[in-house]
Amino acid sequence: MMYFLIRRTVGFIATLIAVSIVVFAVMNILPGDPALTILGMDATDDALAALREDLGLNEPLLARYFGWVAGALTGDFGLSHSFRVPVSELISERLAMTISLAVAGMLLTLLIALSVGIYAASRHGKAGDWVTMFISQLGIAVPAFWLSILLVLLFAVNLRWLPPGGFPGWSEPVAAMRSLILPTVALALVQSAVLARVTRSSALEVMRQDFTRTARASGLSQRRILWRHVLPNALVPIVTIVGMQFAALVTGTIVIENVFYLPGLGRLIFQSIANRDLPTVQALVMLFAIIVVTANFVVDLLYVLIDPRLKARA
Amino acid sequence: MTLLTAHNLTRRYPLPRTKLLGKAPFLTAVSNVSFEINPGETFGVVGESGSGKSTLARMAMAFEAPDDGTILFEGQDIHALNAPDLRRLRPDFQMIFQDPFSSLDPRRKVGWSIAEPLRAMGITAPDRVAESFEQVGLHAADGDKYPHEFSGGQRQRIAIARAIITRPKLLIADEAVSALDVSVQAQILNLLMDLQDSLGLGILFISHDLAVVASICDTLLVMQHGKPLEYGPAVDILQNPSHTYTRSLLTAAGDKP
Numbered sequence: 001m002m003y004f005l006i007r008r009t010v011g012f013i014a015t016l017i018a019v020s021i022v023v024f025a026v027m028n029i030l031p032g033d034p035a036l037t038i039l040g041m042d043a044t045d046d047a048l049a050a051l052r053e054d055l056g057l058n059e060p061l062l063a064r065y066f067g068w069v070a071g072a073l074t075g076d077f078g079l080s081h082s083f084r085v086p087v088s089e090l091i092s093e094r095l096a097m098t099i100s101l102a103v104a105g106m107l108l109t110l111l112i113a114l115s116v117g118i119y120a121a122s123r124h125g126k127a128g129d130w131v132t133m134f135i136s137q138l139g140i141a142v143p144a145f146w147l148s149i150l151l152v153l154l155f156a157v158n159l160r161w162l163p164p165g166g167f168p169g170w171s172e173p174v175a176a177m178r179s180l181i182l183p184t185v186a187l188a189l190v191q192s193a194v195l196a197r198v199t200r201s202s203a204l205e206v207m208r209q210d211f212t213r214t215a216r217a218s219g220l221s222q223r224r225i226l227w228r229h230v231l232p233n234a235l236v237p238i239v240t241i242v243g244m245q246f247a248a249l250v251t252g253t254i255v256i257e258n259v260f261y262l263p264g265l266g267r268l269i270f271q272s273i274a275n276r277d278l279p280t281v282q283a284l285v286m287l288f289a290i291i292v293v294t295a296n297f298v299v300d301l302l303y304v305l306i307d308p309r310l311k312a313r314a
Numbered sequence: 315m316t317l318l319t320a321h322n323l324t325r326r327y328p329l330p331r332t333k334l335l336g337k338a339p340f341l342t343a344v345s346n347v348s349f350e351i352n353p354g355e356t357f358g359v360v361g362e363s364g365s366g367k368s369t370l371a372r373m374a375m376a377f378e379a380p381d382d383g384t385i386l387f388e389g390q391d392i393h394a395l396n397a398p399d400l401r402r403l404r405p406d407f408q409m410i411f412q413d414p415f416s417s418l419d420p421r422r423k424v425g426w427s428i429a430e431p432l433r434a435m436g437i438t439a440p441d442r443v444a445e446s447f448e449q450v451g452l453h454a455a456d457g458d459k460y461p462h463e464f465s466g467g468q469r470q471r472i473a474i475a476r477a478i479i480t481r482p483k484l485l486i487a488d489e490a491v492s493a494l495d496v497s498v499q500a501q502i503l504n505l506l507m508d509l510q511d512s513l514g515l516g517i518l519f520i521s522h523d524l525a526v527v528a529s530i531c532d533t534l535l536v537m538q539h540g541k542p543l544e545y546g547p548a549v550d551i552l553q554n555p556s557h558t559y560t561r562s563l564l565t566a567a568g569d570k571p
């Protein structure tokens with residue numbers, strides 16, 4: 001158990017270090033001169049030299065890397081070029097939006113996918129199974145941004161139930177929640193389609209085992225068997241996919257925030273790329289990578305909780 | 315009253331279509347099978363793999379319905395009962411399976427699993443859990459372990475403990491010893507016989523192995539391709555098999571070490 005935790009933690013930290021090296025390298029070595037990237041081809045030599053000094057580009061590469069990491073560890077990502085404020089300030093203003101979207105999207109995904117998947121498994125081979133699996137197949141085939149546009153057309157433009165986009169700020173909680181409903185649904189639907197199918201097949205696998213029949217023989221109701229025995233045993237593949245989906249949801253916010261004009265990290269990364277704001281882009285790419293790696297780490301830890309055999313062995 | 319009465323049971327499974335039009339083909343897994351089990355009797359069903367024994371067991375457990383025929387448990391047609399009534403009757407007939415590795419929920423401690431049938435009946439009785447453990451030759455302290463911490467034979471004991479905790483009148487054992495080593499097989503068979511004596515249990519014992527069935531059963535049904543071949547007292551069938559199929563099963567059983 002202890003050994004397992006230590007190994008996974010070491011792996012987690014090693015991955016983060018590797019990721020930071022890759023992100024730094026891509027931003028600073030591969031494309032050429034960062035100052036040129038920021039200022040464009042027709043910048044004067046003086047301006048370029050000044051910016052290089054400003055960015056610390058005249059220092060050796062290794063020193064710049066460690067400077068960046070040391071800063072990042074204390075929450076200092078340098079100054080944003082286009083916004084003229086610290087990158088950390090830009091991020092902290094927008095982090096809540098992106099995290100709320102991703103977490104709400106994940107919860108909605110779980111709610112839809114587990115119910116639908118377990119329902120389909122319990123109706124295996126019957127009409128209910130067919131219909132739900134057909135719809136989920138459609139859900140998988142549909143791109144999230146297109147679904148978002150459909151949702152906006154239906155619920156915002158035609159029915160006028162919800163705002164089409166924009167965000168009034170957290171000071172108006174009801175309006176803020178309302179403006180997050182469509183983006184959350186758009187994020188969750190595609191992911192639930194995938195997860196529902198995984199849940200169904202994993203549940204069917206468990207239902208083939210004798211202990212579900214033993215449970216039936218003991219007079220347990222179908223519903224109790226499904227939630228007590230089938231779902232818990234079906235969790236390992238489900239949790240694996242959920243970990244990957246959380247990463248997909250976080251990166252999915254980039255598209256969704258741009259479709260719905262929400263002030264989050266996804267919008268920020270678009271703006272920063274358009275503005276060639278290198279320090280901000282670098283910080284954001286690193287941040288998204290950290291979220292993805294952390295989600296995977298959490299999944300690894302969850303396995304131990306889910307599976308008593310792992311708990312004993314690990 | 316007879317414990318279990320099967321009357322003209324037939325079960326068909328659809329086969330994959332070979333033609334787009336016309337009737338879908340089907341396989342008759344169980345065809346016109348009738349038998350009776352009396353309280354406290356050991357009734358054996360024997361036949362090679364694929365002869366429809368497990369299908370018979372699933373119908374007797376009301377896991378699936380026959381296409382034709384009836385199954386009466388103490389005079390009640392179990393397939394005519396509604397779901398709640400059937401659930402109320404279930405504690406009276408229990409089942410153990412071939413694979414002791416998959417018949418227990420791997421995520422639950424075995425004490426929890428053994429007590430589950432009682433909880434389903436709305437009873438909490440720790441003393442009955444302990445009693446059940448002792449009846450199958452295990453210790454109550456074993457309840458704190460997970461299934462993977464036990465050997466195959468021990469798990470089959472746990473499965474039996476769970477099955478008898480509701481004090482059933484009928485126990486269906488489908489190839490219950492087939493996955494075990496020969497020495498362990500004998501232990502489990504002895505355990506079943508002891509329990510039958512002490513609890514007055516009726517047992518429907520299913521096996522492909524005539525040697526195993528012959529060693530414990532009073533009455534025998536021999537099946538081939540879903541059809542009943544021979545039915546009667548075990549001694550008669552073993553001494554005077556009227557079918558070459560039964561004789562071949564006997565030879566196969568005798569050939570074994």
Ligand SMILES: Nc1ncnc2c1ncn2[C@@H]1O[C@H](COP(=O)(O)OP(=O)(O)O)[C@@H](O)[C@H]1O
Pocket residue numbers: 327328341342343361362363364365366367368369370
């Ligand atoms: N659910 C099912 N669907 C289709 N065919 C089945 C199903 N269950 C059993 N069968 C078929 O019915 C026949 C009898 O199977 P089974 O009752 O398992 O035999 P046994 O337990 O004697 O080995 C076999 O040919 C098997 O392939």
Ligand SMILES: [Mg+2]
Pocket residue numbers: 367368369489
């Ligand atoms: Mg079988």
